[in-house]
Amino acid sequence: MKYLILSTMVGMVFFLTACNNSATEQHVKTDSMASKKDWWKEVVVYQIYPRSFKDSNGDGVGDLKGIISKLDYIKSLGIDVVWLNPIFESPNKDNGYDISNYEAIMKDFGTMADFDTLLHGMHERGIKLVLDLVANHSSNQNKWFIEARKSRKNPYYNYYHWWPAEKGKPPFRQGFFDINGSAWTFNPATNSYYLHYFSQYQPDLNWENPKVREEIFDMMKFWFNKGIDGFRMDVIPFISKDTSFPVITPEILKEKYNGDWAQYYASGPNLHEYLREMNAQVLSKYTDMSVAEGAGVTLETANKFVDANRHELNMLYNFDGVSYGYVPGKFKTPEPDGYKLPGFKQIYTRWDSVFATKGWGTIYLGNHDQPRMVTRWGNDSPEFREPSSKMLTTFLLSMRATPYYYFGDELGMCNIKFDKIDDYRDIETLNMYQQIKNKGGNLQEFLNAQKISARDNGRTPFQWSNAPNAGFTTGTPWIKVNPNYATVNVEDEAKEPNSCLNYFKKMVLLRKTYKDVLVYGKYQLLDPDNPKIYAYTRGNGANKVLVILNFSKDHVGWDIPEGMQVKPTPLINNYNSFLPGKTISMEPYQAVIVGLQ
Structure with missing residues (x-):
């Protein structure tokens, strides 16, 4: 263990020396990028699902006081921004994404005074706070x-x-x-x-009515004036509608929108007019961070949202990556043999190219709408959970985009994999189950698929310790706790230098230390067709690193490209072993970042 820590420190010294000794031309390049260096490009965002983070009063539901009690833990992670899922007054038909009062706090979560204390505590620790803007629809109880x-x-x-x-x-x-x-x-x-594009409890707001836009903009100002630092905007591409409501046949949908209703919903006639109006009236008046949940957004339309010259939003995240690897035509049913890595690489490489010269993207593998990243993209078996978790963390924090990291993933939390529909709480799973039942479909097949893909897998309570209910609550948790909390928890991992938790902290520090390379540096994919290794370089000129990720459970040899020379000591490595040479021997799910000579 000491060797791993020491080798990482030595590697940092070697690489920092190379950076400081790089050519004057590289210094000029760095200076020329100064105008593009916005604070929201350099942050690591940590998403908290408040219902599942920490319960302070024993009612089984996480709350604001619970988050307040863990601010020092959040600070210890090294993250810069917290994105908090909805905390507004709601009847909770969709766990807060059905808002009945935009300027009040849900009673389950606490009071406005609690919110003020939370915001002050975050700012006191140098952490910014981003809230969810749910403005495509309201609750039917609004x-x-x-x-x-x-x-x-x-x-x-x-x-x-x-x-x-x-x-x-x-x-x-x-x-x-x-x-x-x-x-x-x-x-x-x-x-x-x-x-209602979603449930009957979530009627869509009429943005074509100027009074509605005024209400939304005033609400945004209310929260900005309280001191928040930005908004993550829920399905914001859906806000504009063609109010003639033309008939959309399956043929039209396939021809114009790739058969995807989300693409049609994201093609409203006044969408960008409304976003520019939002920017002019609200966002431009604050040092804000704005990110669009890019449902229905394509490679071709992405920069309409985030090109700085358009004065709309800062960044967006896409669904191509997290939607990959499912059986076409079946609801979130994973491919029987798993996803194919070359296609995965192709998706992230294409999205990087979209923002190569303008705009800015994000990267994520898990959030409240996704299963746990280790189960979905890694390997949650006892043998490989830890190395695959670290490998995925390395991927997220070494790409050219703002990383969004979901709470609990720093511990290597994985899917709970419920056997019974009665254990689920999510409206998406429950209603789809009923829909399949009504049609006489295969319910067991659906439940088996949900073990991998259901949103509730990412919503189980945070695992603080091996105490009852993982230290999340003294009461009955609103959804069951994953039984593996006995070994996967903060208390135990904090004591283990090579735990998933401590590896995450090291990777965050590495990204911040070398932000010219790992934040702003050029991304170049290597060996695109390799079915097990994802390798790429980051950086410019002589200031580059090589990232090698083994996405498999096999020992794999990978040949260094002709003319490329790696330094002897990695900047970070989730194993103790690394032997530089013409062929790099990679352990199962090994992740290495190494400087280039």
Whole structure:
């Protein structure tokens, strides 16, 4: 263990010397990039799902006071920004993504005074706070919708999208969380159907109404004026609608939108006009960080959101990576033989190229909408959980994009893999199960797939210790705790120098120490067709590193490209072994970053 720490330190010294001795030309290049060096490009974002982080009062639900009690732990990780999932008042049909009051705190989570204390505590520790902006839809318990559904004459009626029943049934739209798969629900009082791209409890707001945009912008200012540092914007590409609601046939969907409803939803006629208006009225007035959840965004449309010259948003994250490796036409069903690495590499290489000269991207492998990254992209068996977790951490923190890291992944937390539908809490899983049941489908096949892909796998309580309920709560947790908390927890990993937790801290430090290389440096893929090794360089000119990642459980030899010479000591290595030469011998799930001579 001491050898590993020492070799890493020595490697840093060797590499830092090379950086300081690089040519004047490289110094000029670095200076020329100064205008592009924004703080939100250099941060590591740590996402907290508050319901599952830490419960302070024994009711089984994580809360703001629980987060406050763990601020020193968050600080110890070395991260710069916390993205907090919704904490606003909500009936919790979609765990907070159905908001009934945008300027109040959900009672399960605490009070506004608790929020103020949390924000102050984060800023005191040099941590910025980003909140979720859920503005495509509200809760059906929001006062706007309660009024809107009373009468067509109600002034709030036009805060939402409606289809009058006298015109017949509305043209089909996909409802992602709806049991029947429809995005329209009939409202008897108004004799009309309201639109909801997600569940019937989440009616879509009518951004075509200037009053709605004014309400949203005022709400954003409310939180900025309290001192927050930015917003992650939930399905923000969906906010603009073609209010003529044309018929969309399967043929039209396939021809124009690759058969993807999300691409159609992200192609509203006034979308970018509304984002520029948001920027002019709100975002430009604050030193903000804004990131779009890029549902439906393609390689071709990405820079319309984040090209700085367009004055819209800072960055977005895409779904191509996390959607890879599923069986086409089946709901989140993993390929039987697992995903293929060459395709994985191709996706991330293409997205890097989109932002090579303008705009900025993000990278993530897990979040509240995804399973645990070790189970999905690594190997959660007892033998390989730790090395594959470290390998994936190395990948995330060595790519040219702002990394978003999901809480618990620093411990190597993995999927709980529920056997029964009764153990699930997520509206997506529950409604899809019912939809398949109604159609007479294969429920066991669905449950088997959910063990790998269900969102609740990433929502189980954070594992603080080997105490009952992993130290998360003294009560009954809102969702079951993963039984492996007995060995996978903060308390034990903090004591082990080579744990997943301590490796994460080292990798964060490495990214910050060499930000000219690991944040801003050019990315170049090597050996694209290799089915087990993902290798690439980062950097410019003489200031470069080589990243070698073994995405397999096999011992693999990898040939260094002709003319490339590596330094003898890695900057970071999740094993003790590394022998430089023409062929690098890689252990299962080994990750190495090494300087180039």
